[in-house]
Amino acid sequence: MLRLKVKLALFNLFSKLAVTAIFIILLPYIIERINLRQIDNTLIQKREKVISLIAEYGIEPFISADSTDGFGSYNILKEEFISIEKVDLEEEVNNIEVAKRLIDNEIIEYRVHNYSIQIDGKIYLIEVGKSLASISQTSENTRRVILIFLVFIILITFLTDFQYTQRLLRPLDSIIDKLKGISSPSTFDKKEVPTTTEDFVSLDRALIELMERIDLLFSKEKEITVNISHELMTPISVLRSKLENLLLRENLQPEIEEKIEESLKTLQRLQSLVNSLLLIARIESRQYLKNENFPLRGVLLEIIDELKPIAVDAGIKIEHKLPEPLEISNANRTLIFSMFYNVVNNAVKNTGNGGLITIESFKDKNRFQVIISDTGRGMTPDQLKNIFSRFRSRNEKSGDGTGIGLAIAKTIADFHNIEINVNSEPGKGTKFLFIFPEIS
Amino acid sequence: MNILIVEDEKSLAREISSFLEKENFLCELAFTGREASEKIAVNLYDFILLDLGLPDYDGLELIKEARKINSEASFIIITARGAVEDKVKGLNLGADDYLAKPFALVELLSRINAVARRKFNIKTEDIQLGDFLIQIQSRKLFCKGNEVELTKKEFDLLQYLILNRNKVLTRQQLYEHIWGNILDDQYDSNFIDVHIKNLRKKLNAHAPTPWLETVRGVGYRVTIED
Numbered sequence: 134m135l136r137l138k139v140k141l142a143l144f145n146l147f148s149k150l151a152v153t154a155i156f157i158i159l160l161p162y163i164i165e166r167i168n169l170r171q172i173d174n175t176l177i178q179k180r181e182k183v184i185s186l187i188a189e190y191g192i193e194p195f196i197s198a199d200s201t202d203g204f205g206s207y208n209i210l211k212e213e214f215i216s217i218e219k220v221d222l223e224e225e226v227n228n229i230e231v232a233k234r235l236i237d238n239e240i241i242e243y244r245v246h247n248y249s250i251q252i253d254g255k256i257y258l259i260e261v262g263k264s265l266a267s268i269s270q271t272s273e274n275t276r277r278v279i280l281i282f283l284v285f286i287i288l289i290t291f292l293t294d295f296q297y298t299q300r301l302l303r304p305l306d307s308i309i310d311k312l313k314g315i316s317s318p319s320t321f322d323k324k325e326v327p328t329t330t331e332d333f334v335s336l337d338r339a340l341i342e343l344m345e346r347i348d349l350l351f352s353k354e355k356e357i358t359v360n361i362s363h364e365l366m367t368p369i370s371v372l373r374s375k376l377e378n379l380l381l382r383e384n385l386q387p388e389i390e391e392k393i394e395e396s397l398k399t400l401q402r403l404q405s406l407v408n409s410l411l412l413i414a415r416i417e418s419r420q421y422l423k424n425e426n427f428p429l430r431g432v433l434l435e436i437i438d439e440l441k442p443i444a445v446d447a448g449i450k451i452e453h454k455l456p457e458p459l460e461i462s463n464a465n466r467t468l469i470f471s472m473f474y475n476v477v478n479n480a481v482k483n484t485g486n487g488g489l490i491t492i493e494s495f496k497d498k499n500r501f502q503v504i505i506s507d508t509g510r511g512m513t514p515d516q517l518k519n520i521f522s523r524f525r526s527r528n529e530k531s532g533d534g535t536g537i538g539l540a541i542a543k544t545i546a547d548f549h550n551i552e553i554n555v556n557s558e559p560g561k562g563t564k565f566l567f568i569f570p571e572i573s
Numbered sequence: 574m575n576i577l578i579v580e581d582e583k584s585l586a587r588e589i590s591s592f593l594e595k596e597n598f599l600c601e602l603a604f605t606g607r608e609a610s611e612k613i614a615v616n617l618y619d620f621i622l623l624d625l626g627l628p629d630y631d632g633l634e635l636i637k638e639a640r641k642i643n644s645e646a647s648f649i650i651i652t653a654r655g656a657v658e659d660k661v662k663g664l665n666l667g668a669d670d671y672l673a674k675p676f677a678l679v680e681l682l683s684r685i686n687a688v689a690r691r692k693f694n695i696k697t698e699d700i701q702l703g704d705f706l707i708q709i710q711s712r713k714l715f716c717k718g719n720e721v722e723l724t725k726k727e728f729d730l731l732q733y734l735i736l737n738r739n740k741v742l743t744r745q746q747l748y749e750h751i752w753g754n755i756l757d758d759q760y761d762s763n764f765i766d767v768h769i770k771n772l773r774k775k776l777n778a779h780a781p782t783p784w785l786e787t788v789r790g791v792g793y794r795v796t797i798e799d
Contacts, residue, residue, distance in 0.1 A: 371676035
């Protein structure tokens with residue numbers, strides 16, 4: 134995964150490098166063409182100078198009229214030469230070619246300009262040449278300069294591009310930060326991010342609109358939750374009062390008493406179920422505040438205190454290693470209590486006589502962690518998969534609960550951004566690991 | 574003491590009233606907010622049990638009204654809305670207690686009694702149970718002059734059974750009274766049994782406890798012959 138600005142910068146760099154590579158491949162050819170044209174022009178200029186010299190002084194100073202020899206002149210390093218000779222030609226010659234010449238027993242490649250001129254009815258051929266070795270030397274130099282220049286340009290443009298895209302994408306970063314920082318749609322910052330890029334403006338507006346819509350849906354859900362609770366609780370309440378009043382009658386037959394109590398128990402299960410579902414709905418629609426600061430150790434000790442008599446009665450030992458108070462902030466104590474309580478209670482129910490439950494807490498890299506492990510029945514991988522689902526099948530040992538306790542724990546953990554990892558092995562036990570969000 | 578029960582669910586209102594009448598309260602019923610408002614304007618009440626979810630009236634408004642005319646009345650709010658904000662709002666307006674539906678009738682009674690004790694500054698008398706003497710006020714239990722150490726939960730259980738003496742209390746009623754502050758679905762009848770077992774063990778080490786009965790299939794009862 135790469136950041137957008139890094140991707141853009143990389144793409145930028147690669148495209149520049151690709152263009153440059155093509156340019157470098159073509160460079161020798163281009164330089165050669167440019168050089169040749171340059172040289173050809175020089176050769177033509179030189180030839181014109183020679184002709185103007187001939188026009189001024191006549192051909193005699195170069196070639197005597199009777200001599201068959203031509204005129205030849207070259208510089209010491211044989212980089213250039215000029216020759217004039219008398220020839221028999223039917224057509225006029227005016228061309229430029231590459232030709233090999235033997236000068237002082239040395240074969241040298243030249244760029245040669247051949248030009249025929251007619252003086253006093255005789256035809257002379259003027260040749261002006263320049264050695265190709267000198268040309269390639271120039272090409273080499275030119276190429277080097279161009280390469281250095283290119284590297285320099287790429288570096289400069291890459292850096293400025295990178296800076297610019299970073300600047301350009303800054304609003305996107307702000308939008309992402311805005312999204313990351315919220316715990317619910319209602320806390321989304323409705324102030325628009327300042328930018329002149331239209332795409333970001335529309336993204337930002339779309340997000341704000343979406344959050345407002347979700348927020349509205351959430352508050353509707355809250356309303357429905359309250360209504361359901363009212364609708365269901367009132368009839369349960371009526372039934373319960375009627376049954377309780379019946380139970381208070383004097384001289385009831387024991388079996389009638391028992392039947393009333395059974396009905397009350399069933400009603401209690403219904404009540405508990407509705408309450409649990411409401412609790413989850415309320416947490417999910419964020420009707421609970423997270424504004425309390427308290428030490429985790431206190432919560433855990435309270436739970437241990439609460440459940441110890443039950444555990445002792447069942448022949449289970451509860452041990453704890455809570456060396457630090459672990460002060461947490463912006464949380465809901467009642468919910469955090471409920472989360473751990475459900476898990477420890479679950480451990481008590483699933484651990485038999487002689488078992489051990491261990492509760493540990495510690496701080497690891499700025500994150501609080503709590504481990505609740507038992508030596509109980511454990512779970513198969515299949516059971517582990519459904520551990521947090523709301524109506525996982527109840528087993529006969531789970532007591533009067535509705536089997537929803539761990540689902541509640543998970544909902545509370547999600548509400549507080551707490552990570553839960555569960556390890557379990559059938560017959561060996563289960564280990565719950567709670568990882569709290571990083572302390573800022 | 575006379576009580577006005579404001580509850581739109583008629584059969585619930587009648588059950589509450591029949592229960593409270595057996596406990597020697599005078600009960601009047603109002604099934605709508607308007608009816609309640611009229612009754613409050615005319616009569617004086619010691620207690621007003623108020624369902625906040627009235628269809629025709631904002632229950633919280635009714636508290637404000639009654640505060641002016643019937644300033645001596647104590648309010649116990651009953652609501653199906655368990656939301657914390659309602660509870661806080663009601664208590665801020667001067668309600669004396671708050672009960673979420675569905676509640677146990679004995680719990681309602683014990684809340685009313687608690688409010689009455691506070692209001693009229695009634696000191697709970699010490700209660701003699703066989704060889705045991707329980708001091709509710711100082712939360713202490715003695716047996717033949719020796720203090721018996723109980724945990725908070727055990728004392729709460731014993732106290733609740735004693736305050737509702739001669740009534741069978743179901744495990745759920747006991748549980749809700751003692752663990753009512755814990756979020757739901759943790760109810761486990763086993764909890765009560767374990768604590769009663771521990772309580773009995775502690776008491777029986779000092780003296781027999783024939784007054785603490787297990788009512789098979791139903792729950793527990795403390796019997797005191799007055």
